[in-house]
Amino acid sequence: MIEFSSVGLRYGQGPEILKDLSFRIDPGTFHFLTGPSGSGKTSLLKLLLLSLKPTRGTVTMFGEDVRELDQDRLLLMRRHIGIVFQEFRLLDHLTTFENVALPLRVLGQPEVQYRSNVEELLEWVGLGERMDALPPLLSGGEKQRAAIARAVIARPDILLADEPTGNLDPDLSKRLVTLFAELNRTGTTIILATHELTLLDSFDFPRMVLEDGELAFS
């Protein structure tokens, strides 16, 4: 599904942020991506989200070399990838329902077609009673669950999460990772970036450890 071969990344003429990354992620797996701040976790996620192209090496996703893809093809491929950010990135003028439905609106689906699916998903993540609330009125945990719902509503093959529990207390963090694990059981490939050791120790998933731009598996 995802294959990196001797991938390097640098910004402009700066030093290499990611060095010689070679790994393979199989469909339906769950990986933690961890490492100290500044180790390149976010840059690696950007490569996986197709926001950046490698400066050397080859990134193959869904069987295609991402460097060969034009802008339109990249956008189409991005629809197979969901993303959850630490800072949620919900649109404040849209209700929880509308935020979660956004990827389906982008796909051109009418509301009558997606309404029940969105409501069902919001019930599943525990936001059934908060559908019409605007994000500024939601708690941190509620916002993150809404962001997760938005990331998975279009049934992506891969779900990326960049420090999704960074703004949450430990209990809520564990509950959210459990939610990711449940999604993984339905077949979604998950890569969750975090540097919280207690969280990593609470779950038995393989870890990709980035240190100084180099990757090790544990």
Place this chain on the structure above:
Amino acid sequence: MTDALRPTRPRTAPIVPERSVAGRTLLLLIAIMTFLSALTLGGVVLVQKSAIAWSADVGREVTIQIKPVAGEVMESNLRLAVSLAEATPGVASARALSLEESQNLLKPWLGEGLDLSTLEIPRMVAVQLSDPQDADIGKLANDLKSIKGASLDTHAAWRQQLNTMAGAIVVSGLLVLALIVVATVLAIIFATRGTMATNREIVDVLHFIGASNSFIAGEFQGRFLLIGFRGGIIGGLGAVLFFLIIALVAGNAGPTDVSAQFGLLFGRFAIGYDGVAGIAAVIPVIAAMTAITSRFTVRRFLSQIS
């Protein structure tokens, strides 16, 4: 809960919030630009209409002037001139102006109360043409050579001057219109770039969830099209109202004869149905221009950040 009992969800909110677009300022700007465009267009229509009307009026008449010459009898020369004119193809009628009428023509230059009876003044024959194109003016000019002191004035030089002046005003008006369009386009580009910068978070989120540039551009374009239409309608209606008021004020500006002379000289200040249609046509043009310019700017912005 069944679908029938479920409370109706309010209409889905637009992805680009209305208030986030520099709406009111842009609306005002487009309204002003439409007003100025319509005003310029209306002015051009007025000048062109008046020039055509003046030229046509003047073209339907030629004047024979007979200067007093020693030994010649003015009255018989006048009669001869009238009969020569009437015998010319394309002439509808010819009439010699009476002595009193001729004296009246000099009053604006010589003043009132002057006794002109002792002064020999040139006399005029007003010749109305039935068809200015077919009238044989050359033959009339030739025939008039038999009358001493007679000359023919076709007002051609004056008409040419008038047409040149009207043409210059029309070209200047169109130039002003083009400059207004350029200024409007630039203002829309700045407003769009400002809006895109303000809404960068929305653009980024849409990109992350796989929205294409054309989808994002469409969301913004819809907003700008609406603003363009509203601004266009406000400005266009303002211009029509302005011309109506001007026509009313000009029509009632003074006594009837003054008003008539004013109308004769400057036209009736009425742009007519075609002028109103022209102003109405400005509205969709401005709206479309707003939408196209903003779409182009948004696409450019998106390709720069992609």
